[in-house]
Amino acid sequence: MIRTLxxxxxxxxxxxxxxxxxxxxxxxxxxxDVNGKAVKLSDFKGKHVVLEWTNPGCPxxxxxxxxxxxxxxxxxxTAKGVVWLSVNSTNKSATDYLEPTKLxxxxxxxxxxxxxxxxxxxxxxxxMAYEAKTTPHMYVIDPxxxxxxxxxxxxxxxxxPADVKTAKNFVRAALDETLAGKPITVATSTPYGCSIKYP
Numbered sequence: 001m002i003r004t005l006x007x008x009x010x011x012x013x014x015x016x017x018x019x020x021x022x023x024x025x026x027x028x029x030x031x032x033d034v035n036g037k038a039v040k041l042s043d044f045k046g047k048h049v050v051l052e053w054t055n056p057g058c059p060x061x062x063x064x065x066x067x068x069x070x071x072x073x074x075x076x077x078t079a080k081g082v083v084w085l086s087v088n089s090t091n092k093s094a095t096d097y098l099e100p101t102k103l104x105x106x107x108x109x110x111x112x113x114x115x116x117x118x119x120x121x122x123x124x125x126x127x128m129a130y131e132a133k134t135t136p137h138m139y140v141i142d143p144x145x146x147x148x149x150x151x152x153x154x155x156x157x158x159x160x161p162a163d164v165k166t167a168k169n170f171v172r173a174a175l176d177e178t179l180a181g182k183p184i185t186v187a188t189s190t191p192y193g194c195s196i197k198y199p
Contacts, residue, residue: 022148023147026041031120067164084114089127127198138171148178151170
């Protein structure tokens with residue numbers, strides 16, 4: 001517990017040096033997907049992008065995938081031309097770390113995930129740049145490369161799949177508004193879930 005707290009404090013301190021703010025440019029990153037393809041955020045300038053921090057070992061992630069909530073949101077978004085990047089920042093020494101082939105089998109195989117790319121961030125560099133704290137932790141970026149939403153997926157801070165039905169989905173609302181060229185009503189919210197296991 002002490003080690004976990006110390007790791008969280010160190011991670012938070014490092015992340016603070018790379019603070020991200022709504023309306024400011026989203027930090028670029030270059031990662032490799034589970035199939036070995038190099039992916040850069042800047043490759044998608046001119047498109048709306050969703051970043052989803054994930055870890056299938058987390059009960060809160062399981063809530064949104066076992067209920068098909070996350071996959072439904074991914075499919076709806078990508079059908080509208082949105083690029084969806086799922087990012088796993090779990091370090092290799094963590095007990096719930098999955099190597100790319102196993103992560104792919106879980107997220108895209110068993111769960112039938114529909115993200116554009118499933119990315120590995122084992123060093124935690126991308127996660128820390130965004131101050132990503134939990135799985136899930138969600139971000140929406142506009143076609144100009146600016147951050148327009150950061151926070152939780154919804155307002156039901158539980159691991160109970162039944163809560164999905166009555167939750168206000170902040171990501172869906174932010175996407176609907178930004179795709180329509182409207183300002184985001186709720187641009188930030190407190191993320192909830194499992195702490196990201198950074199190195």
